[in-house]
Amino acid sequence: xxxxxxxxxxxxxxxxxxxxxxxxxxxxxxxxxxxxxxxxxxxxxxxxxxxxxxxxxxxxxxxxxxxxxxxxxxxxxxxxxxxxxxxxxxxxxxxxxxxxxxxxxxxxxxxxxxxxxxxxxxxxxxxxxxxxxxxxxxxxxxxxxxxxxxxxxxxxxxxxxxxxxxxxxxxxxxxxxxxxxxxxxxxxxxxxxxxxxxxxxxxxxxxxxxxxxxxxxxxxxxxxxxxxxxxxxxxxxxxxxxxxxxxxxxxxxxxxxxxxxxxxxxxxx
Numbered sequence: 455x456x457x458x459x460x461x462x463x464x465x466x467x468x469x470x471x472x473x474x475x476x477x478x479x480x481x482x483x484x485x486x487x488x489x490x491x492x493x494x495x496x497x498x499x500x501x502x503x504x505x506x507x508x509x510x511x512x513x514x515x516x517x518x519x520x521x522x523x524x525x526x527x528x529x530x531x532x533x534x535x536x537x538x539x540x541x542x543x544x545x546x547x548x549x550x551x552x553x554x555x556x557x558x559x560x561x562x563x564x565x566x567x568x569x570x571x572x573x574x575x576x577x578x579x580x581x582x583x584x585x586x587x588x589x590x591x592x593x594x595x596x597x598x599x600x601x602x603x604x605x606x607x608x609x610x611x612x613x614x615x616x617x618x619x620x621x622x623x624x625x626x627x628x629x630x631x632x633x634x635x636x637x638x639x640x641x642x643x644x645x646x647x648x649x650x651x652x653x654x655x656x657x658x659x660x661x662x663x664x665x666x667x668x669x670x671x672x673x674x675x676x677x678x679x680x681x682x683x684x685x686x687x688x689x690x691x692x693x694x695x696x697x698x699x700x701x702x703x704x705x706x707x708x709x710x711x712x713x714x715x716x717x718x719x720x721x722x723x
Contacts, residue, residue: 466537470511476501477508478534485527493524535568545572547606547630549621550613551581551591554636558610559587569608573600577617594624601628608632615639622649 480501484492494512498505512518512525515533519525535541546569548555559571574591576582582593592600600606609630611621618637625633632648635641638656643649 466514470514473501473503473507473511474534474538476503477511478531478538481527481531481534485531489527491524492527494519497525538568540568542568544569544608545604545606546570547573547575547597547601547604547609547625549575549594549597549609549611549625550617550637551576551586552612554612556586558612559589572604572606575600577613594621597624598628601625601630606630608634610634610636611641612636 477497480497481492483500484497492500494509495505498508501508509519512530515537517525517530517533546564548558548571551559551574555574555576559574564571571587571589574586574589575594575597576591577594579593581591584591601609607630609625609632611618611625611633613621615637616639618635618639618641622633622635622641622643626643626647631646633641633643633650635649635651636653638653641649641651
């Protein structure tokens with residue numbers, strides 16, 4: 455699937471669009487350091503991508519850099535920002551003002567990136583009228599009216615998973631065409647509506663996968679040297695390859711836990 459681009463330019467692949475914000479963040483880091491020009495290799499290193507892929511991605515923007523000089527950091531920031539639509543003012547609605555909703559509403563980094571939190575909604579009538587980040591929380595029943603009044607096309611869902619689909623349906627019906635979903639559940643939207651999902655539990659599960667692989671390899675690095683740890687034998691399904699291993703000294707018997715009433719006698723009240 456390709457993404458629409460500026461008039462007269464070729465469509466930009468979705469994979470490239472997903473990397474443009476990464477390049478933009480890297481370029482702003484370089485700009486903060488006072489860097490005026492950067493080579494594709496240097497920018498790729500800061501962005502954590504392959505330099506050939508980076509050059510190809512930037513070529514979709516019509517930016518090829520200057521041989522022997524590299525890319526002009528300030529101009530490339532402008533090019534990417536323009537392509538991402540960050541030169542515009544995008545009003546955003548947040549639905550669900552719990553802990554996450556509060557944090558998102560108070561995050562100051564959105565404004566510098568072209569996004570303005572314009573409306574807050576929650577289904578809890580006790581929150582209606584309260585202020586967060588200078589904005590009045592409105593009841594979700596006012597969603598259609600406010601979305602139309604403020605011309606909001608981007609919304610963030612930060613409600614419990616059981617309510618996420620119903621909220622998404624209401625947003626689509628109100629005219630919202632881009633949704634960022636933080637609820638840990640699957641949400642479907644009709645064609646023509648863009649949906650992005652942020653699931654922190656999935657990201658943690660991916661990290662757990664990699665940690666498990668590291669543990670399975672039995673490698674731990676300490677003080678610059680690699681230490682190999684033997685995996686504990688499974689008492690239910692012992693490894694036949696370890697059958698001939700030297701017998702370890704017998705361990706002292708495991709002390710039996712006392713019952714709950716006995717524990718209550720020795721634990722402080």
